[in-house]
Amino acid sequence: MAKPTKLVVNCETGEQSVIELTDEEIAQLEADRQAAEAQRAEQEAAEATRAAKRLSAADKLRALGLDEAEVAALLG
Amino acid sequence: MPNPTYKAIATTTVGAGGTSNIEFTSIPASYTDLVIKLSARSARSATQDFIQININTSASNFSARGIEGNGSTVTSFTDTVFFGAMPGASATASTFGSLEAYIPNYGGSTYKSYLADSVTENNAATAYTELVGGLWSQTSAITSIKLLSATSNNFSQYTTATLYGIVKS
Numbered sequence: 001m002a003k004p005t006k007l008v009v010n011c012e013t014g015e016q017s018v019i020e021l022t023d024e025e026i027a028q029l030e031a032d033r034q035a036a037e038a039q040r041a042e043q044e045a046a047e048a049t050r051a052a053k054r055l056s057a058a059d060k061l062r063a064l065g066l067d068e069a070e071v072a073a074l075l076g
Numbered sequence: 077m078p079n080p081t082y083k084a085i086a087t088t089t090v091g092a093g094g095t096s097n098i099e100f101t102s103i104p105a106s107y108t109d110l111v112i113k114l115s116a117r118s119a120r121s122a123t124q125d126f127i128q129i130n131i132n133t134s135a136s137n138f139s140a141r142g143i144e145g146n147g148s149t150v151t152s153f154t155d156t157v158f159f160g161a162m163p164g165a166s167a168t169a170s171t172f173g174s175l176e177a178y179i180p181n182y183g184g185s186t187y188k189s190y191l192a193d194s195v196t197e198n199n200a201a202t203a204y205t206e207l208v209g210g211l212w213s214q215t216s217a218i219t220s221i222k223l224l225s226a227t228s229n230n231f232s233q234y235t236t237a238t239l240y241g242i243v244k245s
Contacts, residue, residue, distance in 0.1 A: 002093060004095075004096045004230065005093070005095045005096065006095060006096055006097045006098075006099060007088060007090060007091075007095040007097070007098045007099065008099045008101060009086045009088045009098070009099065009100050009101065009239075010086075010101050010102050011085050011086045011100055011101065011102050011103045011104060011239065012102040012104060013102070014086065016088055018091065018095065021096060029096060029228045030228070032228040033227055033228035033229065036226055036227040036228060037227055040126075040226075040227065047149065047151065050149075051148075051149060
């Protein structure tokens with residue numbers, strides 16, 4: 001399997017090089033990938049919870065007798 | 077006031093197999109500002125991926141504030157090296173997102189600010205728009221810029237990045 005690469009463009013000379021990452025860089029890339037995916041999953045879960053809470057809050061406000069315009073004004 | 081003039085300093089297109097990052101090095105100091113235009117797609121197995129910036133090989137001393145819309149919700153966020161969004165491998169086939177960034181006074185001795193706006197492309201309910209204001213709290217002139225996937229995935233083939241200089245006038 002081909003190693004991951006980086007694309008380097010020297011703006012002075014115009015030379016473009018595709019350089020294979022070192023084993024160390026590949027290990028770092030994989031560690032960063034796992035950390036980033038975990039962080040993103042956490043963020044998406046938090047956003048989903050927030051959206052569900054918002055719907056739940058709107059339902060409770062309607063149950064209290066607020067009309068749609070009032071609910072929208074409160075929840076933006 | 078004279079009209080600013082864009083000059084393409086360098087442009088590159090990712091080849092077969094993709095690449096993990098794109099680096100512009102030896103950026104000349106002969107312009108006032110820089111502009112980056114990026115047409116990008118990621119190999120990440122998702123409808124979207126996110127782009128990061130490193131300056132002068134550094135991922136430190138960055139702070140960013142942003143707004144994100146995804147078709148149903150809008151959120152604001154704080155981050156460090158966050159730069160924008162691009163479609164991932166699960167987005168509509170053969171589509172690429174767009175990013176444009178403006179970096180004023182990149183050769184000066186003050187901290188370096190930037191503005192980046194970007195959109196993903198996806199023929200579905202969810203697609204992302206990002207507006208980011210960032211600051212690199214270092215006084216060195218910018219001589220290199222690296223763009224990479226926030227999830228360490230590859231930029232896909234045909235991703236194209238162009239670095240422009242704004243000519244002094």
